[in-house]
Amino acid sequence: MKKRILGKDLEVSAIGLGCMGMSHAYGPAADKKEMTELLAQAVDKGYTFFDTAEVYGTPENPHDNEELLGEALKPYRSQIVLASKCGIRFDETSDAVNKPLIPDGRPETIKRSIDGSLERLQTDHLDLYYIHRIDRSVPIEETAGAMKELMEAGKITHWGISEADEETLRRAHAVCPVTAVQNRYSMMYRNYEALFPVLEELQIGFVAFSPLANGFLTAKYGKESKFEKGTDYRSAMPQFTPEAIDKNQEMIGFIQEIAGKKQATPAQISLAWMLAKEPWIVPIPGTRKYDRLVENADASEVELTDQEVQEIDRILDTVPMSAVFGGLRVEEEKTGK
Numbered sequence: 001m002k003k004r005i006l007g008k009d010l011e012v013s014a015i016g017l018g019c020m021g022m023s024h025a026y027g028p029a030a031d032k033k034e035m036t037e038l039l040a041q042a043v044d045k046g047y048t049f050f051d052t053a054e055v056y057g058t059p060e061n062p063h064d065n066e067e068l069l070g071e072a073l074k075p076y077r078s079q080i081v082l083a084s085k086c087g088i089r090f091d092e093t094s095d096a097v098n099k100p101l102i103p104d105g106r107p108e109t110i111k112r113s114i115d116g117s118l119e120r121l122q123t124d125h126l127d128l129y130y131i132h133r134i135d136r137s138v139p140i141e142e143t144a145g146a147m148k149e150l151m152e153a154g155k156i157t158h159w160g161i162s163e164a165d166e167e168t169l170r171r172a173h174a175v176c177p178v179t180a181v182q183n184r185y186s187m188m189y190r191n192y193e194a195l196f197p198v199l200e201e202l203q204i205g206f207v208a209f210s211p212l213a214n215g216f217l218t219a220k221y222g223k224e225s226k227f228e229k230g231t232d233y234r235s236a237m238p239q240f241t242p243e244a245i246d247k248n249q250e251m252i253g254f255i256q257e258i259a260g261k262k263q264a265t266p267a268q269i270s271l272a273w274m275l276a277k278e279p280w281i282v283p284i285p286g287t288r289k290y291d292r293l294v295e296n297a298d299a300s301e302v303e304l305t306d307q308e309v310q311e312i313d314r315i316l317d318t319v320p321m322s323a324v325f326g327g328l329r330v331e332e333e334k335t336g337k
């Protein structure tokens, strides 16, 4: 697979593998043996960038995902970039399927978390360590200072911020250079395009999470799709309701049309579209299935011209679109509709 550079020098595969869904938010945790095999196949297919977090797990095993990756990727550790996150916990008192997040960016929390992650991931350092959400009660300078100390101690080599905004990013970067932000980004959620000039200026990469709008943009889900209520966040995501499926029909039809012209799949068009925007954007789609893992990797070979990207953006600006999990379309957020 083609490679990209995040920040000044972190080389990763152009498509990374989001591993959350193997343990968390997409139904009960997947079979460990199958996922171990899948992770080895991902390395074989050229994925060198693997994304996890200390909180990706189940109520029974809250760190399931890091444990899985630690074991499965151990033979390949020297060939891959391992990224994890700290600084949040779920509000277990909530009845919601997608539980609210409680941020905690205190230096002592970060320093405690890294040791647990290193142990579970069976490694002596992480290549990229993110603060999972910004904790507004802790000055970001303190969080950045803790990351700097982890670098000095050799426990991490790069750090990043998930769901970063410009002001926080500038303040954090002044204390300890940031290598990447990891923010939501897809054809259904383009709000962070406003951050692109800042990332270009500061030489910070953009790791796009939920780049397929949680699978919706692949055109493989419809009204017949069933999601388990207690464990699958998609059962509560606004883009998967019957009304949203109707509302998004024209958009999905348009993506299918481009896919047909480019001899690609809708998932590949979604990923190729963001790859074409900037050389420092790296999507990390998640999947539990081998054929999809290959399909997504092959998106790095699909080339869209500037003109094609502009045409897609023009359609996305005007086509009917439902709300998507985690946010609304730019226009709706701006006008508060």
Ligand SMILES: NC(=O)c1ccc[n+]([C@@H]2O[C@H](COP(=O)([O-])OP(=O)(O)OC[C@H]3O[C@@H](n4cnc5c(N)ncnc54)[C@H](OP(=O)(O)O)[C@@H]3O)[C@@H](O)[C@H]2O)c1
Binding pocket: 017, 018, 019, 020, 021, 026, 051, 052, 132, 162, 163, 182, 183, 208, 209, 210, 211, 212, 213, 214, 215, 216, 218, 220, 267, 284, 285, 286, 287, 288, 289, 292, 293, 295, 296
């Ligand atoms: N920083 C954060 O706060 C944050 C938040 C969310 C996610 N993330 C990271 O981003 C990664 C990706 O996000 P995500 O998993 O939420 O969303 P996503 O990658 O947009 O979508 C994942 C879903 O799409 C399906 N899928 C993937 N490729 C497909 C294909 N080619 N055809 C059809 N369906 C396909 C998967 O189902 P199957 O498994 O059945 O294929 C899965 O249900 C996560 O794994 C995690 O590492 C970070």
